[in-house]
Amino acid sequence: xxxxxxxxxxxxSLDDRDAQRAIRIAGAEPVAxxxxxxxxxxxxxxxxxxxxxxxxxxxxxxIAAISPIMTEVIGAAHGGMPVLGICxxxxxxxxxxxLPGGLIRNAHQQFIRRDQRIVVENADTAWTxxxxxxxxxxxPLKNGDGGYIANDDTLERLEGEGLVAFRYAGVNPNGSLNDxxxxxxxxxNVVGLMxxxxxxxxxxxxxxxxxxxxxxxxxxxxxxxxVAALAARV
Numbered sequence: 472x473x474x475x476x477x478x479x480x481x482x483x484s485l486d487d488r489d490a491q492r493a494i495r496i497a498g499a500e501p502v503a504x505x506x507x508x509x510x511x512x513x514x515x516x517x518x519x520x521x522x523x524x525x526x527x528x529x530x531x532x533x534i535a536a537i538s539p540i541m542t543e544v545i546g547a548a549h550g551g552m553p554v555l556g557i558c559x560x561x562x563x564x565x566x567x568x569x570l571p572g573g574l575i576r577n578a579h580q581q582f583i584r585r586d587q588r589i590v591v592e593n594a595d596t597a598w599t600x601x602x603x604x605x606x607x608x609x610x611p612l613k614n615g616d617g618g619y620i621a622n623d624d625t626l627e628r629l630e631g632e633g634l635v636a637f638r639y640a641g642v643n644p645n646g647s648l649n650d651x652x653x654x655x656x657x658x659x660n661v662v663g664l665m666x667x668x669x670x671x672x673x674x675x676x677x678x679x680x681x682x683x684x685x686x687x688x689x690x691x692x693x694x695x696x697x698v699a700a701l702a703a704r705v
Contacts, residue, residue: 474499474701476694477514479544479560481506481535483525486557486669490520493669497694506538515701516553516597517544519560521667523615531574531616532562541567553597553697554661558614561653561663570654570663571629572621577614578646586678586687587612587666588640589652593633596659597700601692607640608689609678610666617665619647619654629654637664668693 476494478501480487491501502514511517519535526534535541541563548554548569556564564570577583586609591602602608621629626649629635637653645665653664668690671677677687 474516474698475502475512475514476500476516476518476697477502477504477511478518478520479504479506479540480520481522481525481538481559483527484520484522484559486521486667489667489669490518490557493672493690493694494518496672497691497698499694499698504540506535506540509539509543511540511543511547516697517547517555519544519554519556519563520669521558521560521613523559525559527616530566532559532564532566535559535563536566545569548656548661551658551660553700555598555693555697556661556663557667557669558617558665561665562616564661564663569661570656571625572619572654574616574665575618575620576616577618577644582613582615583617583644584611584613585644586610587644587652589637589666590640591636592638593636593655593659596636596655596662596696598662598693598696599636599655600700601696609671609680609687610668610690611670611678612644612666614645614665617645617647619651619665621648632657636662637666
């Protein structure tokens with residue numbers, strides 16, 4: 472039986488179909504989930520995709536975090552189910568308190584779109600096991616509210632306990648404290664990041680790389696990592 476990974480669509484989600492495609496390319500079955508439902512449809516893992524408009528007038532992710540489906544997602548995450556939050560999905564994870572801290576307007580007050588270098592800081596999660604710690608990868612980034620913030624005690628805990636999953640390399644595009652691009656929880660099943668791995672899964676459609684234009688597929692390993700992690704449980 473194939474691995475089934477749910478992708479939640481919120482009003483304003485833009486990259487839910489891209490996430491579904493990435494899951495399919497990784498060899499799993501994508502399952503469309505709707506924010507107003509309480510049914511996870513028996514999925515093995517969940518992706519909260521990127522978007523820009525849903526609830527941003529209040530605080531990005533704040534309204535999505537209280538959608539009916541999030542009651543089920545939070546419970547599943549606490550039970551160990553792998554959950555990946557991408558961009559707006561990362562914002563939903565912090566607003567749901569599945570990950571600490573917050574995300575605010577970019578320091579330069581501008582929306583940014585670029586192919587971003589990031590360093591893998593934690594390769595022991597359900598979504599990063601096919602990377603090497605310290606490996607540098609290239610993933611597309613597009614956000615207006617991507618500045619990660621947390622108080623000093625939280626930052627110290629994140630650094631001390633190895634919960635920073637990704638860090639920006641070369642340039643900090645949004646003013647995130649400690650160059651933080653993504654986090655994991657203590658258990659390693661919940662991961663959130665600002666860059667978009669689902670946009671780097673297929674040759675010809677990814678970021679430019681030294682070898683060739685649009686050839687970057689570093690994002691695919693996020694999804695194959697989850698498939699491998701779930702297969703190891705069987």
